[in-house]
Amino acid sequence: MTTQPLRVNSARLNQSLMTLAQLGATAKGGVCRLALTDLDRQARDLVVGWAKAEGCTIRIDQIGNIFMRRAGSDPTRAAVATGSHIDTQPTGGKFDGNYGVLAGIEVIRRLNELNIETVAPIEVCIWTNEEGSRFVPVMMGSGVYAGAFTLDHARAARDRDGISVSAALTAIGYNGATPASVAEGAPRLGAYFEAHIEQGPVLEAAERPLGAVTGALGQRWYDITITGMEAHAGPTPMSLRKDAMQAAAQLVTATRSIALDYQPHGRGTVGSMDVFPNSRNVIPGGVRFTVDFRHADDATLLAMDAALRARAAAVASDFNCNIDIQQVVYFAPTHFDAGLVQSIRDASQALGFEAMDIVSGAGHDAVYAARTCPAAMIFIPCKDGISHNEIEDAREEDLGLGADVLFGAMIARAGAGAS
Amino acid sequence: MTTQPLRVNSARLNQSLMTLAQLGATAKGGVCRLALTDLDRQARDLVVGWAKAEGCTIRIDQIGNIFMRRAGSDPTRAAVATGSHIDTQPTGGKFDGNYGVLAGIEVIRRLNELNIETVAPIEVCIWTNEEGSRFVPVMMGSGVYAGAFTLDHARAARDRDGISVSAALTAIGYNGATPASVAEGAPRLGAYFEAHIEQGPVLEAAERPLGAVTGALGQRWYDITITGMEAHAGPTPMSLRKDAMQAAAQLVTATRSIALDYQPHGRGTVGSMDVFPNSRNVIPGGVRFTVDFRHADDATLLAMDAALRARAAAVASDFNCNIDIQQVVYFAPTHFDAGLVQSIRDASQALGFEAMDIVSGAGHDAVYAARTCPAAMIFIPCKDGISHNEIEDAREEDLGLGADVLFGAMIARAGAGAS
Structure with missing residues (x-):
């Protein structure tokens, strides 16, 4: 073990964010990529392609959630997972959701680069239709996963043109076969971390680079x-x-x-x-x-x-x-797993700074995931606290630091040594 | 002179109100008769016909205001006038405006019946487009008369279909020839009374049958x-x-x-x-x-x-x-003529009750008329204070009492003896 903590490649992470943001890019610098549209398909194909290039296996469930797995040394261990969503609001930004997914991809890239074999498998999740702009309920993929509502209910939801989730999944080629809910056999995750922009002004106002999210209101x-x-x-x-x-x-x-x-x-x-x-x-x-x-x-x-x-x-x-x-x-309020929250604080400390304890005011896929496994979130500041807006912005160093902490916390949870 | 005050025929007044209310009658018991529509023409023709039957001469000005005159013994005296409007809101009632015009018609009918010759002429006015529902500005006819805005401005106003006041006046045959504003030669009235439902709850709450309106807010x-x-x-x-x-x-x-x-x-x-x-x-x-x-x-x-x-x-x-x-x-607030207000109080007293001093919260044609001559208003209670609504209602005895007071006050102002 080295005393120097491992870090991700923040420039590469940023590059991936900008590449993904081109799919549905708006004139004002934002992204319009509604759930289960052809743009969503292009984005899914892009990220899945990146994961395959890193040797991941891909599983798609019946609500279109994507699980991209990097094997661990112990196949009996449940995956240590991270992720978020890549659908956006109609006038959304580049970072909401996308950051959490691509931070996970960057973790896998860096593990490969450093030849680290984890004990538990590592998974990156893309949850379907988190935003709820085209189909309700919101947080649809993680909600089905956690049993907040049924698969049938979610697949029957229709957009304004009368197109169902079921039909849209088939149309974009993401109508997967594996069970979507834990209750019906979807694999339970061993842990779930989610990195996300704060979507609020607290970290920026406090001049703190990172929040260890202890729960959700x-x-x-x-x-x-x-x-x-x-x-x-x-x-x-x-x-x-x-x-x-x-x-x-x-x-x-x-x-x-x-x-x-x-x-x-x-x-x-x-x-x-x-x-x-x-x-x-x-x-x-x-x-x-x-x-x-x-x-x-x-x-x-x-x-x-x-x-x-x-x-x-x-x-x-x-x-x-x-x-x-x-x-x-x-x-109900969500209380994230104390052990996972502590691992975020520890990873921050190892990088030389104190994470700020913070509570999420909004819902996230992690809130549903927390009903099925230990979960926690990492928040990074976003400019002026603005989100769900084309001017949503975050600094490359903050995005990188959040991914560094995610990297450290996931390795600590998964167990690892240089192979 | 008799000590028994003269009274109008309240049953006849009520009958006239119900007849006029059939033009544009709605299923819910209200009236929809927008300004300068063919229904407005029918209503104008009906009332003008009634006035002609009583021997009145009719003058129509360039904004379509109608002045129905019963001659007095002194042709040099300016007319003692009353009136209001017969256009309604889209979901209006039977009494708003119509009452003031038909109370005036009833005054003329009663003068004829009693063979009373007044010294000053008596006039009943129908002001064009008081409601402002089809054309703005509201209180258009009286506003032009008083110089609140110009004749050209009013005639150029268009409804949602692009039809101008000017075209609508011609279409219904009420595009008169005489000057519409006092400033351009319209005859100045000697006095203007206007009887109106209160359109508020004050008289009803105070259980008073009649208000002597001292001004407008x-x-x-x-x-x-x-x-x-x-x-x-x-x-x-x-x-x-x-x-x-x-x-x-x-x-x-x-x-x-x-x-x-x-x-x-x-x-x-x-x-x-x-x-x-x-x-x-x-x-x-x-x-x-x-x-x-x-x-x-x-x-x-x-x-x-x-x-x-x-x-x-x-x-x-x-x-x-x-x-x-x-x-x-x-x-600006309007202060009605103290002498006219007193004549309303006196006429009430002669009938055996005290008028309640009241201030109008809304605008009325009388407010514009007051800029050109002594003016005052008579309010009677309306059910639950409701107006501009199809359920607008007033009691026959209150309508009759208001017309009695109008009759007494106008005779006092015009000067009269049995001929």
């Missing part, structure tokens, strides 16, 4: 409908109004204040609002809006739910309106 | 644009957000509280809001909304303006957003 999403009485803005005195907009403003404000009551992990967002009749001189008789609550702790998320409902009852009474609250999404 | 309307930064609802901590929706909620709340600071006449309404990108898990980067401020006092309206701008500056700073405020409409 739980989520509760709501549709809220306020019904008042529409009336003329002029002739109706303030005291006789049933103003649905004013009631809504109270709950928008409450959404934020409830999240602020549970810092640092509380998040509260009203992202969408529709007003009826939405005419400037008519007091709104109806307002529909959404609330998105997130927190790392499930009991706290429930307390936020209770606080919202209590506030809504008071507002309904104060403003003479009816308020209906429907919860439409619930994800 | 001034109005300031705004378009407000808040620009923050859109970002993922999950990965973006509360402290690093530039949430345009949260900033907007603060100003929606401020709109109400500023109005409440200036009661009883302050009104503040946010009727319309549009959110960008309006996605439930994206922090809004942009919100556009409207503010409608009204008050009876011009200086107070200006104080409300200043309070809104001060609050916006504080919110912009607190929420790291940019806030742009554009005033898009300003109407």
